[in-house]
Amino acid sequence: MSEESHRxxxxENLxxxxxxxxxxxxIEDADMPDLEMRISDTELPDTENSMGMHNLLAYVRHLKGQHEEALQSLKEAEALTQREKLDKRSLVTWGNCAWVHYHRDSLADAxxxxxxxxxxxxxxxxxFRYRMECAEVDCEEGWALLKCGRQNYRRAMACFAKALKVDPENPEYNTGYAIAAYRQDFNDNSISLEPLRKAVRLNPEEPYLKVLLALKLQNLGKPDxxxxxxxxxxANTFCQAYVFGYLAKFYLREDFVERALHLLYRALQVKPFSAFLHYQIGxxxxxxxxxxxxxxxxxxRGQDRERADRLIRLAMLQFQKTLELRPxxxxxxxxxxxxxxxxxxxxxxxxxxxxxxxIRNLDIIIQQDIHFRYGRFQQFHKRSEDxxxxxxxxxxxxEGTSSYARNKLLEALQRLAERRLRQNVRVVESISLLGFVYRLRGDxxxxxxxxxxALRLTKALNPEF
Structure with a gap:
């Protein structure tokens, strides 16, 4: 049998x-420079998650054409699975090994x-001959999706939910589900609150989950x-760099900016190429x-103006560094x-x-927020109300459900329309805009x-209308 006929x-089996x-x-091509660093920032410090991160790192290195480096990562994953007897999770590692060898034309190894x-x-x-439906592999798929960016979060949550149907009290499955829910949960929602509570109960020594729960409670107006x-x-002694970043986020929302900066720069000493940390400093x-x-x-004015200008420059540098690391x-x-x-x-x-x-594949609320902030730029800086x-x-x-971003858009449009009415500017258009706002609010x-x-005014101004 020829090699091609064997491939x-x-x-089909692969x-x-x-x-x-x-x-x-x-995975967007532009995400690649930052992805390897993010893979190393694991949410769980345990063996299973470490094995998953080695697997994902191998896949990313394969995408970059680094097949030897990919195989090295897979060897590390294999060593972990053998040492800890993670039989079902081994299927993921062996599957990745088969694929990498296949792409290297090492068909016997594949x-x-x-x-x-x-x-x-x-x-x-x-x-199935080469496939197993099991919670362990569902969990591995969930972690991989969670690490690869926002466009994968919904599928990640579904994977962890599937695993939880098999083992509802599993600490790792609950952690993955809670994190996936949190990353899709914006200020006025609470889909992650109970999952985070349960994950904290099952993982009482994990500081990362406690910080995420604190941030969610802060959003929901439960500061104490x-x-x-x-x-x-x-108080946890093994707080890691990424945990400091989220602690800083909490203190920033409380307006303890200096405390937040202290934590962020402390974390930056460990993770100098973290886009997230540079962003939070900005x-x-x-x-x-x-x-x-x-x-x-x-x-x-005066010294205040100088201080403000200096902070603008410092913020710019941090956001520019963020974008160098994660475009x-x-x-x-x-x-x-x-x-x-x-x-x-x-x-x-x-x-x-x-x-x-x-940028494509953005969450609905983020798209709305970008249009809101760009609209404000046009209105207040460029003086272009249109x-x-x-x-x-x-x-x-x-299209999407009610959100904080949508409410800000409604408020901005209503204020602008009402001001125009007071100033007698484009009255018919302004009244129609108010009607649009009321309709979207359900009034x-x-x-x-x-x-x-608006129709009566139009007819009065244009009798032939």
Whole structure:
């Protein structure tokens, strides 16, 4: 049998495997520079998760054409699975090994790993030759999806939910599910609250989960309970760098900016190439700049102006560093754009807003938030109310459930329409905009009154209409 004729049936067998090569992980090319670093920031310090991260690292290195490095990562994953007797999870590692050897044209080695998968499937009485439906592999798929970016989070949550149907009290499965829920949970939602509570109960020594729960409680207006979990997390002796980053996020929301910066720079000593940490530092400098402006009634002068300008520059540097490390970090583009706007560099601000607007596969709420902030840039910096209205409406036309971003868009559009009415500017259009706002808020009576009033004015101004 020729090598080519052997490859085709082998490919059919490989496609049956449950591993990173068949999970359809959505990874943008621009995410690659930052992804290897993020893989090392594991949410769980245990053996199973470490094995999964070695597997994912191998897959990423394969995508970069680094097959030898990929095999080295898989050897490390294999060593962990053998030492800890993680039989079912071994299927993922062996599946990845088979695929890497296949791409290296090492067909005999690929077949060796296919045989290992087949033997294990027989051992556990799987009805499939090269595939096993089990919670352990569902969990591995969930972690891989969770690590590969926002566009994979919904599928990750589904994987952990599937595993939990088999073992509802499993600490790791509950942790994965809670983290996936948290990453899809925005300020006015609480889908992650109970999953996080359960995950903390099952993993009482894990500070990361306590910080996420504290952040969620903070969002929901429960500061006392939130602070209790923050104190417990900080008391844990094995707090890692990524935990400091989330602790800083909590303190920043409490307006303890200096404390947040201290934690972030402490974490940066361990993870100097963390896009997340640089981004949070930029947010801290931005917050300090806003505090100076607010204290000066938005018109800082003298030393206040100098301090504000310095903080703008520092924030810019941090957001630029963030984007060097993770070119698809959409809110970093928006924050950088807003800093350019503060500095009066409107061309650079426009460029960065456009980069944010052009990123694909964004969550609905993030899309809405970008249109809101770009609309504010047009309204208050470029003095273009028409363009501001265009983007407020674009954001509102993005289909999705009610969110904090959607509410901000509605409020911005209503304020703008009402101000125009007071100033007698484009009255018919402004009344129609108010009708649009009322309709989206579900106030049909007010919306109808606005539309009828706009129609009467139109007829009065244009009798032939």
């Amino acid at each position: 085709n049936p082998m490919l 496609l049956q495997l449950r591993c990173h090569f068949t999970w359809e992980l959505l 077949q060796t790993y296919l045989d290992k998968v087949e033997n294990t499937c027989k051992e556990f009485a799987s009805p 309970e939130a602070r209790m979990y923050i104190q417990e997390a900080q 947010i801290c400098y931005k917050r300090q700049m806003i505090q100076i402006k607010e204290a000066a009634n938005m018109q800082p 698809t970090f959409e809110t970093a583009y928006v924050n950088l754009a807003e800093m350019y706007a503060e500095a009066g560099q409107f061309g650079e601000a426009e460029d960065n807003f456009q980069k944010a607007l052009s 363009r501001a209205i265009t983007h407020y409406i674009k954001g509102l036309k993005i 049909t009576r007010e919306a109808l009154q606005c539309y009828e009033k």
